[in-house]
Amino acid sequence: MKIDEKLVDEVAMLARLKISDKKTFIKEMQKIVDYFQILEEVDTSELEPMYTPIENATKLRDNKVRNFEDVESIRKNFPNRDRNYLKIPGIHK
Template identity: 45%
Template structure:
């Protein structure tokens, strides 16, 4: 099944995405290349192939947390852009 990218589809996608497209011809051409590529991929015989959830075959080994302390706390506090005593001053969250 060959899907054709046309002006109607571009208009529909623009409305759905709420984007303004300045060069619709280039977008149509690019989207058509993507669709054509996926059509080529759909021709690959995947029968009797087990689904692959990750390309990494080694088991996951999380890194061990190794917390450290910094002895130069006062130097760090001096680098705060804004501070109140020893605390970082950040903008409030409104909403």
């Protein structure tokens, strides 16, 4: 796969990136793609697929509803409150 300026522009637009030095970026991306092409040449036909690197299954806790008794201790950590509501800074301008 050849990395060109058109592909870089498309990826930058989709990822919302501003790339100041496109030539350096193209060189670095081409190195990465070339490396993956080398990996594609490795013969893995005799290997069994590996679905997870973790051999032991993780024990999950029981999915039970529990009431948290000390809600007021959490509320004390918030500097801005209005009765039972916590005030936080807005995320929209």
